[in-house]
Amino acid sequence: MIIDGEAAVTPAVLEAMAASPDARVKDVTAALVRHLHAFIREVRPTEAEWEYGVEFLCRIGQTNTATHNEGVLFSDSIGISTLVCLLNNGNEGSTETAAALLGPFWRDNSPPTENGGSIVRGPTPGPKLFASCQVLAGGKPVAGARVDAWHSSPEGVYENQDPNMAPMNLRGQFITDAEGRFRFTSVKPAGYPVPTHGPVGDLLRAQLRHPFRPAHLHFLILKEGFKTLVTQVFVDDDEHLESDVVFGVTQALVGGYQLGQGPAPDGSEGEWWSLDYTFHLEPGEARLPTPPIA
Template sequence: MINGVADVTPAVLAAMANTPDARLREITKSFISHIHAFAREVELTEEEYEVGINFLNRIGKATSEHHNEGVLIADVIGLSTLVCLLNNGNAGATETTAALLGPFWRINAPSIRNGGSIVRSSTPGAALFVKGRVKDINGNPIANVDVDVWQASPKGLYENQDQDQADMNLRGKLVTNAEGIFEFRSVMPDGYPVPTDGPAGDLLRAQRRHPYRPAHIHFLLFKPKFKTLITQVFVNDDPYLETDAVFGVTAALIGTYRKHDSGEPPAADITAPWHTLEYDFTMEPGFAKLPTPPIK
């Protein structure tokens, strides 16, 4: 029986005390304690409570097989990055710094040969040639690593957001060679705004925050007996490096995208300027698993 404000939280915690799953019991106990304390701290009004519930409902309604508003909300409040760093706390010591998966990864990107192109439709922009090296914590090359890459176009749109791009444009999977090297051709990415036509956009506008992410390429490295590495490599001169809307930039993940205005092009069909990126990735031993795709 509830006789007043002070009785609510103990009553709810008591009702959940017999939850068989110990981890679920721990999480729900902490969640209830914190969210009840939050309501007391801000003296939440009934009108504000209704706005909050409606906000959560709108997140669900805005989510589809092609767009994950729940992930986007977690991104713009920094929760995705926090969870990523909490679960990859050894970053920078024995493995490449991890970064959030984001809401645009698709699990079924087509395979390409090492050195091939991920450009599948007319995509204006300076050519980019990427060379990655994958090694273990002792500096030895790791062969046969599945490397999944994806990026936005120079227009700042992923292909599933843009009807002018072919399906799976600027996405691809390749495999490291015996020296742990993978290479592919693309175009220079550009910074872009996160989708703002849903609850995440409303939150950003209410907080007078810009929606932009600095230009980057996503990498997901997978091999059995190694901890799956999910990360991003950011363009070094992007103006939004310090104010990423989803708080995903760490210093170690800023790559050197070199611009070449002269010299011998790496392919016969391009002229200056073109860009190159070389980046070393370190994987540590662990359990290999793929994340749940946020979209199809």
């Protein structure tokens, strides 16, 4: 098709892609073109602005490394990751536990840990945390489920960010008991800023947005016959609950952290916290995600 004006561009592109034999590819790419072309017509970028936009996207790819995924961070920072997550999981939290972002720091080889054991694997100063959780489906316990738990340190960094931290610190893999329960001891996590050295940092600064995530624990629950649940449970009193930079906080996931009174359950002294939380699975496919970074 010879283009005779701006109005002819969109139909020409859609016509050129229409022969795709894959119906899903055809539908998705056509919708993408329609919406992107509508965006261009609404915003009417200058050529210089469009060149900057293309450069911005290129920089996202160029900033990726074996230990940092800028593409995931960009998707997170504009709410796309959370939107996709909520559209695909848990009936938006009305019946099952709401899903949340996997995040970039999950590992598929967290150490197997006995039920009730500690996931603190090296010196990690901070108030102790005693977590007691249960996994249910349709109101019944789910026994034999694999549960990965991991979180940041009280300084706000993950084990695979900090070369000085003990390997696999603050990570553990559990198997639920006959009542669907698992327990562990750790330290209370802290909130932290997302990386801002790349184009996402430039975007946040341009929008006068802070880069912080509220403190949370990560969980991945895997059991055949059920959809793998990836979620986070947020600390109730964190100052950034209502302004999470990746829009990942839903009300159902603000979860029951309580300041302990008296000696800790293990008999130790000092400040300690407890968390009691129940996870609800939905029927579906059990599969493990691909770790976002090495």
